[in-house]
Amino acid sequence: MGAFTQRWLEQGRQEGIRQGVQQGILQGRESGREEGIQLGEERGRQEGIQLGAERTQRRILAKLLVSRFGPLDTVTEQRLQQASLEQMDRWTDQALTAQRLDEVFRLQ
Template identity: 40%
Template sequence: MDWPRDKKIEVYAQAIRGLLTLEPSIEKRLKYMDFVDIYSALDDNERRLYAECYPQENRNMAGLTERLLTQGRQQGIQQGLLRGREEGRQDGERELLARQLSRRFGPLDTLTAERLQRATTAELERWADNILDARTLEDVFGAN
């Protein structure tokens, strides 16, 4: 983008003002804000001058950024909680199946214990169902 050097901060401010006025989507505003930042390439001094000369636009964009960061953190926390619950559930299934196998067939050998540790949730559930009808340890891990 080509503009007079002494107008750089003003052009940046107009771009931000237009973005805030014309784009209703918060996500798109942030995306376009990145574009404006990349192509304007304000240095630290220019950013300070922008904040002084255009305080409302600066506050609006800072508020937008903070709101999006907060939303992102909240989504990350929720995803982490869901993942933790799933991992906890899988660990519980694994431990219960290991206990049931040990009780039914005696102490588990190293290979069987390792197999349980590598198992997916679907495998653990299938094996837990198989244990009800299995006569041997191999029957539990069979392809039912």
Template identity: 40%
Template sequence: MLAERVVEWTEKWKQQGLQQGLQQGLQEGLEKGLQQGIAQGEITLLRRQLTRRFGPLPEWVEQRIQQAPPEQLETWAERLLDAESLPAVFET
């Protein structure tokens, strides 16, 4: 009888552990997907604003935008408001 209880408890704990692991993995996946979606939205918006202000974007701009961290995208978006030229947006 005790042995049966131990087997039952072990199965219950395994199931609980599996459920917790799945929930944690799902949550981490959702957070990562959300961050990627926000970053892509920032890239899209910056690209549209730059194109509207300065016309078609050269390849070097596209490359810099795609490789930039979110903080840099925000800096460029702010510079866009006052910059007189496309290179001025990306000056360091």
């Protein structure tokens, strides 16, 4: 094989490698983008479920407190708005046996 042919083959090989790398990068980006979209959608669904659960728990707790202790003051309403799901769950349990509203929010 002559020098010209070897150079020509080497250039073709290099060009093929370059195109293969470029195509691999593009495929990797597309795959990563698709995976990111799927993860984002799943995270959005989970956060939506969490927000729905918190909203429901907050509404149930507020109804329970109002039925047991009467209208809620502003401080209590703010406390409910800022509470985590775990706090509201604990307060709901405590509201079932508390004699006064302030007993619901006492730390155990």
